[in-house]
Amino acid sequence: MSESLVHHRQRLQAAQRRCQNLPMGEQSPLHGSELRRRLDEHAVLSVLESSIVADYAQLLEHWKSYLVMTDRDGVLLRSWGQSELIPDTARPLFSPGQPWSESALGCNAIGICLHDQLPTFVSGKQHSLHALRDLECSAAPLVDPRGDVDGCLAMFVDPRRVRSRTQGFVQVLAQQLENRRLIDAYGDGHYQLTFNNSPDNLDSPRAGLLIIDSAGQLQAMNARARWILGEHIPARLHWHQLCGTPWREARAHVEGRLDITFHGRLLCHARLSPPRRPQDQRAALHPAWRALDLGDSKLHHAILLAERLKDAGIPMLIQGETGVGKEVFVRALHAASQRADMPLVAINCAAIPSELVEAELFGYERGAFTGADPRGKIGRIRQAHGGRLFLDEIGDMPLGVQARLLRVLQERQVTPLGATDAYAVDIELVAATHRPLEEQVAEGRFRADLYYRLCGVSLPLPPVREREDLRQLVMSLLSDLATPLPPPRLSDALWSRIQSHAWPGNIRELENLLRVGMAIADGNMLDIDHLPALSATQRASLPPSVTRTAPSADSMSERLARHNGNVSSLARELGVSRTTLYKWLRDAEKRHASVVDDQATQGWPDQGIT
Numbered sequence: 290m291s292e293s294l295v296h297h298r299q300r301l302q303a304a305q306r307r308c309q310n311l312p313m314g315e316q317s318p319l320h321g322s323e324l325r326r327r328l329d330e331h332a333v334l335s336v337l338e339s340s341i342v343a344d345y346a347q348l349l350e351h352w353k354s355y356l357v358m359t360d361r362d363g364v365l366l367r368s369w370g371q372s373e374l375i376p377d378t379a380r381p382l383f384s385p386g387q388p389w390s391e392s393a394l395g396c397n398a399i400g401i402c403l404h405d406q407l408p409t410f411v412s413g414k415q416h417s418l419h420a421l422r423d424l425e426c427s428a429a430p431l432v433d434p435r436g437d438v439d440g441c442l443a444m445f446v447d448p449r450r451v452r453s454r455t456q457g458f459v460q461v462l463a464q465q466l467e468n469r470r471l472i473d474a475y476g477d478g479h480y481q482l483t484f485n486n487s488p489d490n491l492d493s494p495r496a497g498l499l500i501i502d503s504a505g506q507l508q509a510m511n512a513r514a515r516w517i518l519g520e521h522i523p524a525r526l527h528w529h530q531l532c533g534t535p536w537r538e539a540r541a542h543v544e545g546r547l548d549i550t551f552h553g554r555l556l557c558h559a560r561l562s563p564p565r566r567p568q569d570q571r572a573a574l575h576p577a578w579r580a581l582d583l584g585d586s587k588l589h590h591a592i593l594l595a596e597r598l599k600d601a602g603i604p605m606l607i608q609g610e611t612g613v614g615k616e617v618f619v620r621a622l623h624a625a626s627q628r629a630d631m632p633l634v635a636i637n638c639a640a641i642p643s644e645l646v647e648a649e650l651f652g653y654e655r656g657a658f659t660g661a662d663p664r665g666k667i668g669r670i671r672q673a674h675g676g677r678l679f680l681d682e683i684g685d686m687p688l689g690v691q692a693r694l695l696r697v698l699q700e701r702q703v704t705p706l707g708a709t710d711a712y713a714v715d716i717e718l719v720a721a722t723h724r725p726l727e728e729q730v731a732e733g734r735f736r737a738d739l740y741y742r743l744c745g746v747s748l749p750l751p752p753v754r755e756r757e758d759l760r761q762l763v764m765s766l767l768s769d770l771a772t773p774l775p776p777p778r779l780s781d782a783l784w785s786r787i788q789s790h791a792w793p794g795n796i797r798e799l800e801n802l803l804r805v806g807m808a809i810a811d812g813n814m815l816d817i818d819h820l821p822a823l824s825a826t827q828r829a830s831l832p833p834s835v836t837r838t839a840p841s842a843d844s845m846s847e848r849l850a851r852h853n854g855n856v857s858s859l860a861r862e863l864g865v866s867r868t869t870l871y872k873w874l875r876d877a878e879k880r881h882a883s884v885v886d887d888q889a890t891q892g893w894p895d896q897g898i899t
């Protein structure tokens with residue numbers, strides 16, 4: 290038995306001893322804002338999705354494997370792959386928020402990997418929990434750009450199906466991820482030196498990677514480089530101290546091959562890559578993306594990820610508060626894709642009465658039900674054949690429809706209501722929601738299996754109050770509104786009010802206020818008096834997680850009357866979408882009905898309710 294296997298076995302035995310008397314399965318999963326906070330902290334998730342889910346989707350499917358990422362405490366943040374692999378009794382353990390530390394689940398690869406900060410492999414009966422005994426899991430630590438372990442990547446397979454052990458594979462994925470994060474963190478303005486023992490394996494994720502600034506100072510390195518060069522290499526070493534040659538000489542070989550000697554003894558083959566220029570990336574984007582990519586780093590990241598995956602058959606879930614531009618984003622995605630000439634079919638799951646969603650999505654045969662169109666209906670999914678289906682407000686989809694939709698996505702064919710034949714469909718899928726879908730899954734209000742089908746990758750779009758490019762966004766909206774004239778200038782007072790406002794209705798609210806302001810202003814300067822709605826509110830007066838709340842039922846119906854019943858016009862005034870307004874109106878109606886019921890049971894004096 291090799292030394293490393295012996296060492297692994299000893300680590301496993303030590304873990305079994307640590308876990309012997311632990312109460313297992315008693316820690317409850319994290320929900321709500323705590324889970325959201327942990328998800329938001331892990332920007333690595335989107336890097337993982339763009340580098341791994343995109344590149345290895347087919348292999349993961351071929352192995353019928355299930356990939357999981359946790360944070361440094363072992364809390365499961367997201368998973369991808371074949372949920373069918375997971376036995377029913379183990380399913381709750383795979384929900385977002387579930388802790389996988391040793392103290393929560395006893396002996397398991399994730400818990401041990403995070404305890405020892407080393408790759409770990411646990412199979413079948415080695416697991417403490419019975420529910421996990423049909424599975425085999427390989428886990429590898431995730432290392433942040435500072436060199437600290439901040440999570441774990443783990444792959445589950447059925448050991449009876451997959452003979453080849455997956456440990457090496459997961460380690461390569463984790464290493465690849467570490468390299469991507471290092472390059473993303475330092476890439477702009479920094480050189481990258483990749484080195485290995487042969488010129489042929491410089492592209493391997495297991496090559497050493499050094500990040501060097503333009504003056505030749507070492508800034509960071511990956512775990513592999515640290516291992517090769519020795520743990521105790523001082524931070525901020527200069528190239529000259531490391532290799533004994535002038536930095537300017539190395540720079541002359543940028544993009545070419547280099548043979549270097551570290552510390553005068555270790556000969557390596559290397560390649561020096563020049564710093565990335567951020568503007569190169571932007572210029573290469575489709576114009577539809579460029580119109581949205583105004584300088585915010587989170588949005589830029591979402592655009593790059595969507596651009597990479599737009600034709601990969603990987604479903605995307607766009608998340609963000611109302612009015613952040615989810616639909617605009619989906620339209621740009623479609624325009625930039627190979628399917629741009631094929632239909633983009635959108636269905637708003639919140640705007641259609643729940644009993645009609647099925648007919649809308651799947652279509653129906655002639656005479657399928659009373660009140661149906663006598664000619665039958667093809668349904669939105671088949672309309673999208675060859676193109677893209679956009680399921681907006683997916684968080685509002687009724688549970689019964691979720692089950693049918695899941696079947697369609699698994700089988701890639703639709704059977705209309707009342708029909709016996711199924712029709713094959715070829716669609717790219719994108720969904721959007723302003724609801725925290727992970728929480729809805731954890732609370733059983735959204736099917737976990739559908740969530741994983743829809744969320745091949747999740748793309749969070751930032752709210753306006755967090756946009757780093759607020760000024761550019763305002764100027765771009767003003768230019769659009771003013772066309773063909775030049776946009777007005779903003780007074781300093783207005784600009785500072787725009788910065789301090791919370792923008793609960795996000796871009797929709799901003800656009801509407803600017804439109805009103807431009808109608809009121811008569812010169813080429815927009816001032817605070819031109820945006821009366823802004824002068825009344827301050828960010829400080831709004832709660833930290835701002836959601837738009839509905840006005841009371843009475844004020845709502847009065848307002849609607851003032852707009853002559855025109856919902857679009859009232860929605861514009863309130864800075865919310867028509868969908869949101871319809872929802873408020875329906876809620877108001879229900880509240881009103883229940884008040885009438887209560888009053889009926891108490892018996893109003895002069896209202897003979899019969």
Ligand SMILES: Nc1ncnc2c1ncn2[C@@H]1O[C@H](COP(=O)(O)OP(=O)(O)OP(=O)(O)O)[C@@H](O)[C@H]1O
Nearest residue numbers: 581610611612613614615616617618723796797866
């Ligand atoms: N980048 C942008 N530039 C200009 N206008 C934008 C941009 N993004 C969004 N908008 C405008 O903001 C409004 C809201 O956009 P959109 O409908 O895409 O938001 P949403 O997030 O889908 O909203 P909801 O969740 O309420 O449906 C629309 O009027 C849209 O034209």
